[in-house]
Amino acid sequence: MTQSHDGTDFWADRFWAEDDLLAALRADIAARAPRIQIQAEAGAALTTLLMAAGARRVLEIGTLFGYSGVWIGRALPEDGTLDTLELSPTHAEAAREWFDRAGLGAKVTVHVGAALDTLRTLTGPYDAVFLDADKTEYPDYLDRCLPLLRPGGLLIADNLFRRGAVAGEPEAPDSAVDERSAAVRVFADRIASDPRLQSTVLPLGDGLSVSVLRG
Numbered sequence: 001m002t003q004s005h006d007g008t009d010f011w012a013d014r015f016w017a018e019d020d021l022l023a024a025l026r027a028d029i030a031a032r033a034p035r036i037q038i039q040a041e042a043g044a045a046l047t048t049l050l051m052a053a054g055a056r057r058v059l060e061i062g063t064l065f066g067y068s069g070v071w072i073g074r075a076l077p078e079d080g081t082l083d084t085l086e087l088s089p090t091h092a093e094a095a096r097e098w099f100d101r102a103g104l105g106a107k108v109t110v111h112v113g114a115a116l117d118t119l120r121t122l123t124g125p126y127d128a129v130f131l132d133a134d135k136t137e138y139p140d141y142l143d144r145c146l147p148l149l150r151p152g153g154l155l156i157a158d159n160l161f162r163r164g165a166v167a168g169e170p171e172a173p174d175s176a177v178d179e180r181s182a183a184v185r186v187f188a189d190r191i192a193s194d195p196r197l198q199s200t201v202l203p204l205g206d207g208l209s210v211s212v213l214r215g
Contacts, residue, residue: 158206
């Protein structure tokens with residue numbers, strides 16, 4: 001392997017290398033779905049954070065084909081569970097197949113439908129929540145998810161940077177990007193200022209926020 005100038009390959013090989021299943025899953029997404037899954041370094045961080053928190057029950061908003069769900073599922077103990085919410089029935093079916101291939105089918109329930117509707121039917125407490133769905137709904141997800149989270153639980157969200165757009169440096173500005181980035185900015189402002197939360201943003205992938213719900 002050719003070493004990258006910034007040493008990325010060195011770190012990737014040791015800390016966030018994909019195994020054959022994850023690589024195949026990512027290739028399937030590239031062939032049949034939007035390439036909007038988390039990056040491998042964010043997936044490895046997600047697994048590490050969930051294991052450190054001792055998470056047993058996790059909620060994910062935004063399944064796609066289950067790429068992030070596999071990283072989550074591998075962090076869970078034998079009796080752990082993942083509820084993952086997906087709008088598209090086609091994506092949900094693909095995710096179920098990949099969870100089965102990963103040996104995680106018994107741990108994962110894929111809920112099909114609009115996330116804000118499904119959230120009304122779920123009962124907490126969850127040890128962690130991971131957000132990676134419609135960016136315009138991030139503030140609403142925050143409102144719905146915090147009551148479902150246990151004290152000391154984690155709220156993790158992807159795409160906080162939006163390739164610079166959230167901080168006011170959009171790479172490709174258009175109305176859709178502006179709307180999504182504006183909503184993520186609201187979300188970022190809220191998790192930064194909410195006294196119930198201790199939050200930070202990790203410069204992994206497109207920006208991964210991590211918040212802890214104070215006890």
